[in-house]
Amino acid sequence: MEALWGIDLGGTKVEGVIMADPARAEPLLRIRLDTESRLGYDHVIGRIKELVQKMMEESGLKPQRIGIGTPGELDPILGVMKNANSVVLNGKPLKADLEQALGIPFEMANDANCFALAEVHWGAIARQFPKARVVFGVIAGTGVGGGIVIDGKVWNGKHGIGGEWGHNFLDGSGGRCYCGKVGCVETVIAGPALEKYYTGLTGRSPRLKEIANLASSGEPEAKATMDRLYHFFGKALSVITNILDPDVIVVGGGVGNIPGLYTEGLASLKQFIFNNTLDVPVIAPLLGDSAGVFGAAALTLKHNSAAPNH
Numbered sequence: 001m002e003a004l005w006g007i008d009l010g011g012t013k014v015e016g017v018i019m020a021d022p023a024r025a026e027p028l029l030r031i032r033l034d035t036e037s038r039l040g041y042d043h044v045i046g047r048i049k050e051l052v053q054k055m056m057e058e059s060g061l062k063p064q065r066i067g068i069g070t071p072g073e074l075d076p077i078l079g080v081m082k083n084a085n086s087v088v089l090n091g092k093p094l095k096a097d098l099e100q101a102l103g104i105p106f107e108m109a110n111d112a113n114c115f116a117l118a119e120v121h122w123g124a125i126a127r128q129f130p131k132a133r134v135v136f137g138v139i140a141g142t143g144v145g146g147g148i149v150i151d152g153k154v155w156n157g158k159h160g161i162g163g164e165w166g167h168n169f170l171d172g173s174g175g176r177c178y179c180g181k182v183g184c185v186e187t188v189i190a191g192p193a194l195e196k197y198y199t200g201l202t203g204r205s206p207r208l209k210e211i212a213n214l215a216s217s218g219e220p221e222a223k224a225t226m227d228r229l230y231h232f233f234g235k236a237l238s239v240i241t242n243i244l245d246p247d248v249i250v251v252g253g254g255v256g257n258i259p260g261l262y263t264e265g266l267a268s269l270k271q272f273i274f275n276n277t278l279d280v281p282v283i284a285p286l287l288g289d290s291a292g293v294f295g296a297a298a299l300t301l302k303h304n305s306a307a308p309n310h
């Protein structure tokens with residue numbers, strides 16, 4: 001059986017994994033390097049090459065192809081990266097450059113897509129809803145992203161932005177977003193946005209986790225911050241639910257760890273969707289930090305690499 005090779009490219013770390021058996025979430029090998037993206041785009045390509053060489057040396061294996069999860073996404077029409085918060089990548093033909101530098105074909109997807117794909121193949125969806133056909137994966141942490149998986153494969157979309165709900169308009173109170181627009185989902189419900197809202201109420205700047213704890217001990221400002229999150233989480237997700245009508249939604253990232261999302265957040269979603277019942281399960285992920293790199297490896301599963309949409 002052919003091993004699956006995956007790379008998760010982040011702004012600070014680049015991680016590689018080899019999955020020996022596609023049926024099991026047990027890596028044969030896992031290596032991490034600093035991306036050193038401040039040294040520029042060519043340096044990042046060099047680091048990925050170094051990582052793959054290390055993986056080959058340590059495993060004694062050679063990849064047929066490699067899946068890679070990236071911040072932002074590859075524009076399928078223009079062939080260049082866009083929307084990456086790791087800005088050295090934007091405007092660059094990352095896939096073509098990697099294939100030229102390494103002489104190996106790459107399958108590429110956004111990191112939120114990889115998260116969703118990993119949870120479908122090896123995580124919470126595989127475990128709890130193995131028959132789910134349409135899955136929406138949410139990453140809500142320092143930013144807000146999303147990925148669509150249909151019948152076990154990533155749906156990238158014509159422009160590569162399938163599932164990118166983080167920059168839908170949600171509420172003007174979020175203010176200006178790094179993307180240039182105002183009131184994006186990310187400016188309202190991402191971790192930094194919640195922390196900023198709480199600071200505006202109290203003048204203090206604790207981290208999100210502490211705000212969530214303060215809310216459960218009854219502090220009014222922390223509670224107001226969480227209530228606002230639940231309200232807008234449901235409102236934002238109702239747009240996805242109405243358009244995609246997924247079988248399951250899986251929620252990852254630091255904001256996704258807040259238990260109230262699965263009670264009050266769901267109550268809010270129920271209020272906003274165009275349906276008289278809400279029976280789409282909204283669940284927590286299983287793979288934690290491993291989802292990104294495992295999902296990248298899952299991009300090389302036969303039915304994924306043959307997908308017509310990427």
Ligand SMILES: [Zn+2]
Pocket residue numbers: 166167177178179180181184186
């Ligand atoms: Zn935005």
